[in-house]
Amino acid sequence: MEELPTDDAADLVAELPAGDREAVLEEITDRADVERLLKYPEDSAGGLMTANVVSVREDATVAEAMEAIRRQSEEDESQLYQVYSVDGQGTLHGIVPIARLIVSAPTKLVRDVMEQPIVQVQPQQDQEEVARLMARYNVAAVPVVDEAGKLLGRITFDDVVDVVEAETTEDILKFGGMEALDAPYLKVAFGRMVRKRAGWLAALFLGEMLTATAMAFFQEEIAKAVILALFVPLIISSGGNSGSQASTLVIRAMALGEVNLRDWWRVIRREVATGLVLGMVLGAIGFLRITLWHTITGIYGEHYLLVALTVFGSLIGVVTFGTIAGSLLPFVLRRLSFDPASASAPFVATLVDVTGLVIYFTVASVILRGTLL
Amino acid sequence: MEELPTDDAADLVAELPAGDREAVLEEITDRADVERLLKYPEDSAGGLMTANVVSVREDATVAEAMEAIRRQSEEDESQLYQVYSVDGQGTLHGIVPIARLIVSAPTKLVRDVMEQPIVQVQPQQDQEEVARLMARYNVAAVPVVDEAGKLLGRITFDDVVDVVEAETTEDILKFGGMEALDAPYLKVAFGRMVRKRAGWLAALFLGEMLTATAMAFFQEEIAKAVILALFVPLIISSGGNSGSQASTLVIRAMALGEVNLRDWWRVIRREVATGLVLGMVLGAIGFLRITLWHTITGIYGEHYLLVALTVFGSLIGVVTFGTIAGSLLPFVLRRLSFDPASASAPFVATLVDVTGLVIYFTVASVILRGTLL
Numbered sequence: 141m142e143e144l145p146t147d148d149a150a151d152l153v154a155e156l157p158a159g160d161r162e163a164v165l166e167e168i169t170d171r172a173d174v175e176r177l178l179k180y181p182e183d184s185a186g187g188l189m190t191a192n193v194v195s196v197r198e199d200a201t202v203a204e205a206m207e208a209i210r211r212q213s214e215e216d217e218s219q220l221y222q223v224y225s226v227d228g229q230g231t232l233h234g235i236v237p238i239a240r241l242i243v244s245a246p247t248k249l250v251r252d253v254m255e256q257p258i259v260q261v262q263p264q265q266d267q268e269e270v271a272r273l274m275a276r277y278n279v280a281a282v283p284v285v286d287e288a289g290k291l292l293g294r295i296t297f298d299d300v301v302d303v304v305e306a307e308t309t310e311d312i313l314k315f316g317g318m319e320a321l322d323a324p325y326l327k328v329a330f331g332r333m334v335r336k337r338a339g340w341l342a343a344l345f346l347g348e349m350l351t352a353t354a355m356a357f358f359q360e361e362i363a364k365a366v367i368l369a370l371f372v373p374l375i376i377s378s379g380g381n382s383g384s385q386a387s388t389l390v391i392r393a394m395a396l397g398e399v400n401l402r403d404w405w406r407v408i409r410r411e412v413a414t415g416l417v418l419g420m421v422l423g424a425i426g427f428l429r430i431t432l433w434h435t436i437t438g439i440y441g442e443h444y445l446l447v448a449l450t451v452f453g454s455l456i457g458v459v460t461f462g463t464i465a466g467s468l469l470p471f472v473l474r475r476l477s478f479d480p481a482s483a484s485a486p487f488v489a490t491l492v493d494v495t496g497l498v499i500y501f502t503v504a505s506v507i508l509r510g511t512l513l
Numbered sequence: 514m515e516e517l518p519t520d521d522a523a524d525l526v527a528e529l530p531a532g533d534r535e536a537v538l539e540e541i542t543d544r545a546d547v548e549r550l551l552k553y554p555e556d557s558a559g560g561l562m563t564a565n566v567v568s569v570r571e572d573a574t575v576a577e578a579m580e581a582i583r584r585q586s587e588e589d590e591s592q593l594y595q596v597y598s599v600d601g602q603g604t605l606h607g608i609v610p611i612a613r614l615i616v617s618a619p620t621k622l623v624r625d626v627m628e629q630p631i632v633q634v635q636p637q638q639d640q641e642e643v644a645r646l647m648a649r650y651n652v653a654a655v656p657v658v659d660e661a662g663k664l665l666g667r668i669t670f671d672d673v674v675d676v677v678e679a680e681t682t683e684d685i686l687k688f689g690g691m692e693a694l695d696a697p698y699l700k701v702a703f704g705r706m707v708r709k710r711a712g713w714l715a716a717l718f719l720g721e722m723l724t725a726t727a728m729a730f731f732q733e734e735i736a737k738a739v740i741l742a743l744f745v746p747l748i749i750s751s752g753g754n755s756g757s758q759a760s761t762l763v764i765r766a767m768a769l770g771e772v773n774l775r776d777w778w779r780v781i782r783r784e785v786a787t788g789l790v791l792g793m794v795l796g797a798i799g800f801l802r803i804t805l806w807h808t809i810t811g812i813y814g815e816h817y818l819l820v821a822l823t824v825f826g827s828l829i830g831v832v833t834f835g836t837i838a839g840s841l842l843p844f845v846l847r848r849l850s851f852d853p854a855s856a857s858a859p860f861v862a863t864l865v866d867v868t869g870l871v872i873y874f875t876v877a878s879v880i881l882r883g884t885l886l
Contacts, residue, residue: 209615217612218628221594221653238611239590242582255591275678278671280594280653297670298651305648308681309765315688316761316858317754325766326779333783334790337758341832344754345795349802351746356812362739369735369742373724373866376746377753381690381717381859385710388689392682393698406699410706417707422718429722439729459714485689485858486754493746 147190147299151182185270186263188300189284189293195224196250198233203246205236219296221281225250232257232283232291260285263292268307271300272397311395314479315388317344317486340486347490351376354494358501365512367440368504371426371451372497378422379458379496380489383466386411387483390470394480404471408464415463419456427452443511450507454500461499462492520563520672524555558643559636561673562657562666568597569623571606576619578609592669594654598623605630605656605664633658636665641680644673645770684768687852688761690717690859713859720863724749727867731874738885740813741877744799744824745870751795752831752869753862756839759784760856763843767853777844781837788836792829800825816884823880827873834872835865 153161165171180186194212196205205223223241225234234254244253259277261270261284274282274297284293310320319336321328328336355362355372362369390407393399399407430448434440440447466488470480505513522541526534538544553559567585569578578596596614598607607627617626632650634643634657647655647670657666683693692709694701701709728735728745735742763780766772772780803821807813813820839861843853878886 206615209612217616218610220610220612237591237593238615239582239593242579242611242614243590275674278674280670297653301648301651304677305769309769312685312688312765313761315685316757316765318758318761321762324769324771325762326771326776326783330783330786334787337755337787338791338794341751341754341758341791342794342798345747345751345798348747348750349799351750352743352802355743355746359739359743362735362742366732366736366739366742369739369745370725370728370732372742372745373728373749373870374718374721377721377724377859377862377866378714378718380750380862381714382710384689384859385691385714388686388691389694389698392685392689396678396682396697398697398699403699410699410703413703414707414710418711418714421711421715425715425718426722429725485862486750486757489750489753489858489862493750497746 146192147188147293151187154182180263183267183303184263185261185265185267185284185295186292188267188270188303189263189295190299191293193224193283193291193294194220195226195230195291198225198227198249198251198254200225200250201246202241202244202248202250202253205250206241206246209238209241219281219298221296222283222294223250224283224291224294225254226291229288230291231289232260232285235283257283261295262286267300267303270295271304271307274300275304311391311479311481314481315391315484317341317484344486344490348493350494351497354497358497361501361505361513365504365508367447367512368450368501371454372500374426375451375454375458375500376493376496377489378455379462379492380485381462382415382418382459383462383488383492384485386415386463386466387469387488388466388485390467391480391483394470394474401471401474404468407467407471411463411467412460415460416456418463419459422459423452423455426455441512443508446507446511450500450504453507454496454503457499457503458492458496461495462488465492465495519565520561520666524560527555553636556640556676557636558634558638558640558657558668559665561640561643561676562636562668563672564666566597566656566664566667567593568599568603568664571598571600571622571624571627573598573623574619575614575617575621575623575626578623579614579619582611582614592654592671594669595656595667596623597656597664597667598627599664602661603664604662605633605658608656630656634668635659640673640676643668644677644680647673648677684764684854687854688764688857690714690857717859717863721866723867724870727870731870734874734878734886738877738881740820740885741823741874744827745873747799748824748827748831748873749866749869750862751828752835752865753858754835755788755791755832756835756861756865757858759788759836759839760842760861761839761858763840764853764856767843767847774844774847777841780840780844784836784840785833788833789829791836792832795832796825796828799828816881819880819884823873823877826880827876830872830876831865831869834868835861838865838868 194209196208223236226232235257236254240253259273259279259282261282263284280297282295285291313320318340427448434444469483473482474480567582569581596609599605608630609627613626632646632652632655634655636657654667654669658664686693691713800821807817842856847853
């Protein structure tokens with residue numbers, strides 16, 4: 141425990157049963173530091189940071205800064221990238237990359253070799269945000285300061301790499317419509333794996349049952365014109381696919397910080413236009429397919445042009461609706477403080493399928509009334 | 514150009530028209546270094562690395578190593594994390610974290626303070642693999658060596674961060690069934706966005722057209738028993754959802770290096786069992802839904818139990834098939850040297866839909882022969 145950086149020590153203590161914590165804490169020389177870290181949630185900047193930083197006054201010389209590094213030799217030096225310069229109150233004023241100390245004349249003042257901290261974070265900030273900032277500014281370490289700007293600790297890129305990897309896995313598995321596993325794929329016990337997958341699958345199944353209800357509602361139309369049933373999978377899957385494209389784009393743009401909640405109206409306007417164009421493209425392909433196929437095989441009956449028109453019109457409606465629903469859903473989830481990444485392809489498809497059926501049969505009843513229906 | 518690290522200079526030169534390259538190269542003092550980097554593809558370790566490294570002999574002293582850093586002051590020191598120790602042939606023998614030079618006595622030998630390089634890469638290695646190694650071993654910089662172990666350059670974590678982000682975006686967008694955009698969502702021109710999305714959507718649509726062909730094949734069955742049409746969306750979407758779960762799991766496990774090509778048989782065996790259990794769970798829910806609903810509303814006719822049994826049996830078949838197809842597809846894609854992440858939810862769903870229909874109507878014709886069919 142004594143050998144560990146304070147952030148790892150705090151994580152370990154947090155995992156102990158409450159009764160044992162006191163005994164362990166009593167043995168730790170950095171007790172105050174470790175206790176301070178225990179206050180922050182594990183997934184916040186405070187939970188990630190280590191309190192062992194090398195800090196020097198601005199009016200110290202480069203030689204004195206190097207001396208400060210030698211004194212703080214308890215930790216592995218390979219994670220030491222920067223020295224922080226602070227004033228009498230401990231407020232962070234600047235950062236000196238370690239190599240710059242070596243390059244600079246020993247009598248120079250820290251003030252003259254330091255640079256402004258381009259990124260600093262507060263302990264309550266979410267770890268994902270910290271990772272995003274470090275990636276954007278390409279920094280190997282970032283100082284953690286309180287509201288008054290007082291230096292509390294630092295986070296190094298190796299702390300953040302695991303966060304990013306875990307979050308990406310979680311997001312990607314959500315995209316595939318399932319909960320994150322807590323172990324590598326081949327190591328998860330069979331029963332556990334099935335339970336993790338069955339939950340979402342059953343939820344989607346229950347949602348998808350509404351399609352059976354919707355289809356039952358149009359049972360009469362299907363009985364009169366069986367030909368309508370033939371295009372049901374084609375139509376609803378197009379809605380699902382366009383919806384999943386739209387939701388994926390918006391979710392990723394949100395994760396990268398390219399799109400925020402307040403952009404929702406801009407995004408939706410854009411997606412409505414996109415959906416209409418995509419719907420017309422698919423509709424035209426569908427129209428061609430039906431008319432061509434009929435010319436060759438004659439299987440779609442005398443009203444094949446009206447059927448082709450029904451498919452054309454439905455696809456425009458379904459694809460536009462799918463695109464709007466898919467792009468809106470991540471905003472709604474985020475507004476309700478859920479993870480937007482839950483708007484997975486299967487979730488969006490399920491949501492869009494029922495509406496797709498309603499659109500299709502409504503368009504059909506308008507276009508085919510008096511002929512097939 | 515003179516101010517840039519050689520890796521960025523090489524990237525810039527690579528983007529120039531061929532005619533201008535020579536003129537620019539003539540002006541560059543590090544010409545040999547830049548030209549060497551131009552040989553490697555931009556997405557390889559060689560394309561990412563910079564040739565400006567600080568290297569010293571093993572029998573140099575710590576003071577001499579610090580002097581070597583001072584001589585190599587052309588570059589921004591904030592990216593300088595390590596000094597490399599080499600022998601007379603330039604072969605890499607060890608790594609010294611910069612901070613350790615400061616902490617160690619100036620008269621100590623580099624040999625006595627260096628550590629073994631835990632990770633080193635070769636220039637032809639893929640950038641994604643480099644990123645994975647750096648993340649796994651938590652190193653801020655990694656040396657690049659040739660086959661003989663000769664030090665060629667180094668890659669720092671900031672070079673890799675952008676790679677990881679771009680690759681993740683590409684993967685996630687592939688998951689959503691579309692090509693990666695080359696700019697932030699709100700900045701991509703409308704026409705470009707539509708083209709990027711229409712391609713995949715149209716391809717999926719063409720694939721999904723096979724469902725219309727399959728449905729036409731069973732047109733007679735549907736005419737005789739319209740009730741069968743009601744459950745078509747429910748059945749095929751279950752296949753798609755279970756398939757997308759399986760493919761997502763396998764793709765992510767591959768990306769994290771948890772699963773390799775040679776594990777395919779282990780994975781498939783596991784997925785067959787998982788698919789059977791998941792199919793039985795969904796089948797049971799479907800069976801209950803139909804029998805309960807019939808008890809309340811009576812809409813499914815006298816043979817409702819046989820219909821429920823058809824749905825139960827089909828779901829087992831469809832979910833098992835979806836799970837197998839979804840988990841197998843990433844292996845097939847990878848074996849054929851495609852990106853396994855292309856096995857997106859929409860792609861898998863499209864693949865599984867046609868088979869789902871065939872399974873469903875085949876089960877129906879067995880169970881319902883003599884009654885409804």
